[in-house]
Amino acid sequence: MSALETWLTIILLTVATILTRSSFFLLGHAVKLPPKVQHALRYAPAAALAAIVAPDLALVDGALQLSWTNPKLLAGVGAAAFFLTTRHLLGTIIVGMALYSLLRVML
Missing domain, CATH: 1.20.5 (Single alpha-helices involved in coiled-coils or other helix-helix interfaces)
Structure with missing residues (x-):
């Protein structure tokens, strides 16, 4: 070009x-916009975030790894569980990073 x-x-x-x-x-x-389109657009930010985060949690060196030896996946599940119980965003980030750091050292 x-x-x-x-x-x-x-x-x-x-x-x-x-x-x-x-x-x-x-x-x-x-x-x-029709009401159905407006309703569908409410889910666009969550869908975009999931599309960015999910591959990072599930892929290790380009290969799908859905096992208990994947520290990113386990930390993501732990952070999601924390958020679902407390709805505290800053705490979710702290718990997720702490879990990831701990699991990375342990596994």
């Missing part, structure tokens, strides 16, 4: 990003 093609690609992708992200602000109330 030449320098001109690279810059043209960057500029076009920037314009496409700005148009798609600002479309709801520019159009205002002219576009109404």
Whole structure:
């Protein structure tokens, strides 16, 4: 790719990003999403977070490892259990990191 093609690609992708992200602000109330779509969009942040976190917990060196010897997976399960019982986000991070550090040393 030449320098001109690279810059043209960057500029076009920037314009496409700005148009798609600002479309709801520019159009205002002219576009109404159906209630089912609005309901589905409420789950988008959780789904995106799960898509980022789950592979990191389950994959070790690119291979799926769902065993008791995977410290990341065990720490993730422990942190999730802590969060489900307390709903304390900072505590979840602390417990997850402490569990991971302890399990990494032990296993």
